[in-house]
Amino acid sequence: xxxxxxxxxxxxxxxxxxxxxxxxPMKGHSHVYWYRQLPEEGLKFMVYLQKxxxxxxSGMPKERFSAEFPKEGPSILRIQQVVRGDSAAYFCASSQxxxxxxxxxxxxxxxxT
Amino acid sequence: GENVEQHPSTLSVQEGDSAVIKCxxxxxxxxxxxxxxxxxxxxxxxxxxxRSNVGEKKDQRIAVTLNKTAKHFSLHITETQPxxxxxxxxxxxxxxxxxxxxxxxxxSLLVTP
Numbered sequence: 357x358x359x360x361x362x363x364x365x366x367x368x369x370x371x372x373x374x375x376x377x378x379x380x381p382m383k384g385h386s387h388v389y390w391y392r393q394l395p396e397e398g399l400k401f402m403v404y405l406q407k408x409x410x411x412x413x414s415g416m417p418k419e420r421f422s423a424e425f426p427k428e429g430p431s432i433l434r435i436q437q438v439v440r441g442d443s444a445a446y447f448c449a450s451s452q453x454x455x456x457x458x459x460x461x462x463x464x465x466x467x468x469t
Numbered sequence: 470g471e472n473v474e475q476h477p478s479t480l481s482v483q484e485g486d487s488a489v490i491k492c493x494x495x496x497x498x499x500x501x502x503x504x505x506x507x508x509x510x511x512x513x514x515x516x517x518x519x520r521s522n523v524g525e526k527k528d529q530r531i532a533v534t535l536n537k538t539a540k541h542f543s544l545h546i547t548e549t550q551p552x553x554x555x556x557x558x559x560x561x562x563x564x565x566x567x568x569x570x571x572x573x574x575x576x577s578l579l580v581t582p
Contacts, residue, residue, distance in 0.1 A: 389569055389570070391572075397574060397575070398475075398558060398572045398573060398574040398575050399513065399558065399570075399572045400572075401569050401570065401571060401572075404569045412569055414470070447512065447513070449570075451568070453568075454564075454568065455500070455501040455520065455562075455564070455568050456568075457503060457515050457518060458503070458515070458568075458570060459515070460505075460512040460513045460514070461512060462511070462512045463512055
């Protein structure tokens, strides 16, 4: 059973470009969570999605950031017009729902130059 | 929202000694408390979790205790080994939030031979 798959592992973007981060949950998992981790800091909750629905986006910046989890395909975290402050590791986690454990992917390390 | 405080931020112990990391949380509705271990450049991995109907849980050299009245929980690692060196994160969540985890800022544990 493959774990949570994230790609790309590393992404370099120039200021003003768009970044698209992908996450395929573990098989059988329908709940997806995105977290951001700045260097030497903890994991900050961004958004929680189920298939075709955003359940909680209280951690998402109001502008430039969006997320989706379509009926088919991976969950996508999209950052428009990236700025240097967006440089971070973005982790996706998935679960079966309820209080079942969250399993994390290997993350996407975004660098904005 | 939930606020999770974690102490200490760094901890250095000698191999064979015990290590204790403490966390407090603010939302009395929180009922699920996992601990994650993150090695440098890698994904967070679940090492143990506890639910609010249990006061203590043990898995080999790792144990977690929960005091719901005081709203704090702790991770205990006995007979530490160099491979235990990593950053450890506590987290808390509630069913109200779809079990989206709120993380502490992490404890960097160094076990010296």
